[in-house]
Amino acid sequence: MDSSVKNQIRTIVGKEHCSDRKEDLFLYSYDAMNRRYLPDMVAHPSSAQEISRLINLANEKLFAIVPRGAGTGLTGGSLAVDGGLVITTSRMNRILEIDPENQTAWVEAGVFNGDLQSAAAAHGLFFPPDPASMDFSTLGGNAAENAGGARAVKYGVTRDYVMALEVVMPTGEIVHTGSAAIKSVTGYDLTRLIVGSEGTLGVITRLCLKLIPIPEAVGTMLAAFPEINTAAKAVAMIMSSRVTPSTLEFMDRTAVECVKEYLQDDIPPDVAALLLIEVDGSPSVVEADSKVLEKKCLEAGARYVQSARESEEREALWTARRSLSPAIMKIRPLKINEDVAVPRMKIPDLITGIEELARKHRLTIVNFGHAGDGNVHVNFLLDPEDKEEVSRADHCVKELFQLVIALGGTLSGEHGIGIAKAPYLDIELESSATDVMKKIKHALDPNNILNPHKTFDYDKTSLERELSPHNG
Amino acid sequence: MDKDQTRQLKRQCVKCGKCQTVCPLFSVRPIEASAARGKMALAEAVTQGHLDESDTYRNYLETCLLCGACEEICPNKVQTLSAMLGARERLVANGRSKSGKKLILENVVGRPRLLDLAMRLGRNFLGLAFRRIPAESGIRRRFPLPLITRDRTLPSLADNFFTDRYKGQVNSGSGPKVGIFPGCMTNYFYPGTAEGIIGLLKKLGASVYVPEGQVCCGMPALTGGAREVVRKLACQNLEAFEKYELDAIVTGCASCGGNLKENYGGLLREAGVEDQRIEEFTSKVFDINEYLFRHRAPDPREGTVQKEEGGKEELIVTYHHPCHLHRVQGVKAEPIALIQSTPGVRYVPMADDQRCCGMGGSFSLEHYDMAKEVNDQKVARIIETGADAVVTSCPACIMHIRDGLSRNQRGDIEVLHLTELLQRYDCEKQEAGKALDSGTRGLKTGTYDAEHRTQNIIRGLKPADKRDYLLLFEI
Numbered sequence: 001m002d003s004s005v006k007n008q009i010r011t012i013v014g015k016e017h018c019s020d021r022k023e024d025l026f027l028y029s030y031d032a033m034n035r036r037y038l039p040d041m042v043a044h045p046s047s048a049q050e051i052s053r054l055i056n057l058a059n060e061k062l063f064a065i066v067p068r069g070a071g072t073g074l075t076g077g078s079l080a081v082d083g084g085l086v087i088t089t090s091r092m093n094r095i096l097e098i099d100p101e102n103q104t105a106w107v108e109a110g111v112f113n114g115d116l117q118s119a120a121a122a123h124g125l126f127f128p129p130d131p132a133s134m135d136f137s138t139l140g141g142n143a144a145e146n147a148g149g150a151r152a153v154k155y156g157v158t159r160d161y162v163m164a165l166e167v168v169m170p171t172g173e174i175v176h177t178g179s180a181a182i183k184s185v186t187g188y189d190l191t192r193l194i195v196g197s198e199g200t201l202g203v204i205t206r207l208c209l210k211l212i213p214i215p216e217a218v219g220t221m222l223a224a225f226p227e228i229n230t231a232a233k234a235v236a237m238i239m240s241s242r243v244t245p246s247t248l249e250f251m252d253r254t255a256v257e258c259v260k261e262y263l264q265d266d267i268p269p270d271v272a273a274l275l276l277i278e279v280d281g282s283p284s285v286v287e288a289d290s291k292v293l294e295k296k297c298l299e300a301g302a303r304y305v306q307s308a309r310e311s312e313e314r315e316a317l318w319t320a321r322r323s324l325s326p327a328i329m330k331i332r333p334l335k336i337n338e339d340v341a342v343p344r345m346k347i348p349d350l351i352t353g354i355e356e357l358a359r360k361h362r363l364t365i366v367n368f369g370h371a372g373d374g375n376v377h378v379n380f381l382l383d384p385e386d387k388e389e390v391s392r393a394d395h396c397v398k399e400l401f402q403l404v405i406a407l408g409g410t411l412s413g414e415h416g417i418g419i420a421k422a423p424y425l426d427i428e429l430e431s432s433a434t435d436v437m438k439k440i441k442h443a444l445d446p447n448n449i450l451n452p453h454k455t456f457d458y459d460k461t462s463l464e465r466e467l468s469p470h471n472g
Numbered sequence: 473m474d475k476d477q478t479r480q481l482k483r484q485c486v487k488c489g490k491c492q493t494v495c496p497l498f499s500v501r502p503i504e505a506s507a508a509r510g511k512m513a514l515a516e517a518v519t520q521g522h523l524d525e526s527d528t529y530r531n532y533l534e535t536c537l538l539c540g541a542c543e544e545i546c547p548n549k550v551q552t553l554s555a556m557l558g559a560r561e562r563l564v565a566n567g568r569s570k571s572g573k574k575l576i577l578e579n580v581v582g583r584p585r586l587l588d589l590a591m592r593l594g595r596n597f598l599g600l601a602f603r604r605i606p607a608e609s610g611i612r613r614r615f616p617l618p619l620i621t622r623d624r625t626l627p628s629l630a631d632n633f634f635t636d637r638y639k640g641q642v643n644s645g646s647g648p649k650v651g652i653f654p655g656c657m658t659n660y661f662y663p664g665t666a667e668g669i670i671g672l673l674k675k676l677g678a679s680v681y682v683p684e685g686q687v688c689c690g691m692p693a694l695t696g697g698a699r700e701v702v703r704k705l706a707c708q709n710l711e712a713f714e715k716y717e718l719d720a721i722v723t724g725c726a727s728c729g730g731n732l733k734e735n736y737g738g739l740l741r742e743a744g745v746e747d748q749r750i751e752e753f754t755s756k757v758f759d760i761n762e763y764l765f766r767h768r769a770p771d772p773r774e775g776t777v778q779k780e781e782g783g784k785e786e787l788i789v790t791y792h793h794p795c796h797l798h799r800v801q802g803v804k805a806e807p808i809a810l811i812q813s814t815p816g817v818r819y820v821p822m823a824d825d826q827r828c829c830g831m832g833g834s835f836s837l838e839h840y841d842m843a844k845e846v847n848d849q850k851v852a853r854i855i856e857t858g859a860d861a862v863v864t865s866c867p868a869c870i871m872h873i874r875d876g877l878s879r880n881q882r883g884d885i886e887v888l889h890l891t892e893l894l895q896r897y898d899c900e901k902q903e904a905g906k907a908l909d910s911g912t913r914g915l916k917t918g919t920y921d922a923e924h925r926t927q928n929i930i931r932g933l934k935p936a937d938k939r940d941y942l943l944l945f946e947i
Contacts, residue, residue, distance in 0.1 A: 023528045026517045027504040034487045036513075044503075071504070072489045090502050114493070135493045259547075323547035326488040330548060335486075469520060 001040040001084070005061050009043055009085065012053045017091065018043035028086045029467070031071040031078045032133070032326075033420060036467040039066065039080035046091045048166055048174045048205040054087060055203070056172040058449045066451050067199040069110065069141025072133040074325075074337060075418030077145060077198045081453045081462045089140050092205060095119050103211045104163065104180055109140025109204050116209070125211040128155035131414070132322040140204045146196030148414030150321070153372030154246040154280075155212075157414065159195045166206035167194050170445030180208050193440075198416050199451040201444055215280035218246070219290040220308035220317060223297040224271040228252055228355065228367075231273035232348035234300035235371040238277070239344045241296055243289045247278035248372025249321055255368040258327040262320035264313060271303060275371065276317055321368075325377070328366050332381035336393055338421075340404040341413030344374040353403045354378055361396040363389070375413030401427045422458035429456075484550045485512040491542035491552070496828045497535065500845040505532045508542035508552040515559040525568040533559055534570075535839060537832035537846070538695055539795040560697030569697060577693045582701035584687035584708070588633075591660045595629040604628065610874060621840050625875040627661040634663035638682040642670055647677035648719035653709075653732065653757075655725035656688050657867035665724050665867065668891035669760055673722065676767050685712035689728040694735060695833055699742075706739040710753050721757045724891055726866035727833070729759040730800035759797060760891055761865055765806035789893065790822040790859040792850065792873065794866035798826055807865055807890050816897045820857045824849075829864075831872035847876040854885060861886035863893050 009018055020041045029036040045051050058065045064084030071078055080086050089110035096106040100123040114135035116127050130149035148157040164178035178191035194202050225231035251274045256267055279289040294305045308314040329335055342350045358365040369377040380393045401411055401424050411421050411428050434456045453459040487509055492498045495507035504510040517523035543552045563569050580587050602611035610625035634654050650673050654666040673680045686709055690702030723729045740750045798804045811819045830846030854862045874887045
């Protein structure tokens, strides 16, 4: 990127809102995947119009544009693997409207999920998608990655709550998709095309989101199991009962150890797995449903089932659960984090399969996740210095994906493909499917300006631009 | 800290971004550079040789309140504070600190007699540079001064510094031998707080000492990366207090207390002091809240309203937790219990009471714009409670919150050190009252005297010069 291009960028967003100082490039070189690719410049535009002008410039001068929310993604979706311009939505952070009667909200892309939750709660409403990073991830990013969360088991994922969008297309047009009406079948469903496109098909600038009433009551239980398999069996039994929990989270022993300081009670040594279960609804429904699920857990072989007595206790459990992903790094310095998902009745098969893989490849694997919707976070913990172990893990990841596909599952439940899973895409997708995606991408982004080398556009050479942790 | 250690500390930051949810600066400047994740990333890039210790780097690194909220919330328990201090130390070691800053740290903070002299001179010229704001018990500058903006209310330098009035043994009792470490801010600006501590310790029957030869604890130099300076000061303080063979060392300054307890161990060890001597010293340091809580059983009537007979109406107070007290020293429950056991006082909790007030020591001098915005959030929380007074336990917080209330036209809400509250509303009011009155009088006289001296100077001026001076005062 030459200096005349940089000057044009400065003219578009204002020179105080962009930078090519090396320090600033480093600050926008990473996300929660914890890899680093230096962009050529960073800009913080304030509107769709400014983004449109930046994209026009990119098409004219042929540089990459990489949209970024809060940089909390786990698959490198916001990394400038091919250099170019990183644009953040940090200045577009207004909640434009909350409509309590229609139960919708209009927000700018840079609003934090957690801030919308607080604003909606003032009207007795909530926004169901709740990724663990909800307090510090943006709604634009949540939509671009189609983020899930613990409540997905009952309430679905981000895509189910995005009604309409304002998007800047890869060729610079500002497009409005969808409708604030619940029913709308006018034209192609562009909203759903953009949601989950990982910033490759457009830059989301505004969103109309569906809100729903906060349930009157919530019941929280913690069920402890002597073996990981019995916990998996309980998941299957719960999910085939008539009660749909609002949360059904699974943590294995190692995962629990990493966050035990947040938990109020000690976990007995003979407990190998925990299920964190919630039901919501009216108080009488919550009480009845809790009993049903408690019984199912005990039938499956739970050692005990404990109810959270106060909201503080519930908070503690959730803090523990939401801290898991970063906290397990305490064990080993390198983590390969997969978020595979299978049809929920296949959870026991998946868990057994993972245990076998861990034994076969002599690896430390920590499992936790949203068992109720079949989404398990499989974490390989490694020592980056041990090249042999890292290579074993690479093989194991591949076999894990093969297992998941054999069980009718998918590579990523909620984190996205980004650069992390791009090399494995063909394990799940047939070439005819990737071809359709490529055609769409090419039709909308003929110059491959927007977030190149992500998802199906795997490019080994560009990934080698990663900054090494060593000198030089 | 050596390079490997810093690398080890930083490697654990997995860039999840959770620190941004609690970082007070991120809330007013939502950019990657504000919270710990960004700062760790920069320090990491420098350690790995990808980045130079540039002015921009230094500026980003130093734009931090060091409140420790990030360390507290970090799921990986990354030691962000040590990492940040380590990075600042390397800046100083490599000659990359801000021009002049190192000189000031070494020659003023590091040379106690010079600091004392500066304060004495300052006191005499205070009236020239500042005018007193009658309703808000503070002063504001009269003409442009470096690092101090027009709208900032600062405390006046006391007419009588605490350590001038009290030296060596100041009370003999049958109880434990307790030494007082007032700290610089208390000594020079709020001697009433330290006098209050004497009063409270007297009531416990303690023999109270103000050890001579004590110096600044070194906190400003430590955060400025000048570790050597602090090492020297630590040794001087160790020697000053050792002589008295005390049972306890008490301070009313959260920052000094935190420094003495948490950092002195490492500093003295680096200076070659034997472990046993270090342990002897550091294990005796107590914050006044902690000490009082341990030595007088908390009142069982917690939270109940106790009206004094025929006395004034109850005082509604809220409490702000100083970062260096609740995070660094873990003293949280004690001040609340003490407030709740004070008759005539009703405690109302404040939302976000553990969030930094925005002072951050010298941070507020260099970045007053941000310090002010963070402080405005704190002030809003205080006002929400409807309290008559906000109590806290750190002179720096008192200064900053008083400034914030005054800026927000709520100078009517009192800002009290916990010891002041206890003194004023304690059962044994009479005796205690005396000590405080003299303390407060000291403060007031100090300010008025400065004003008075200024008036005299003006009176002595030629009419033309007088006009210029008076104009100056209106700036």
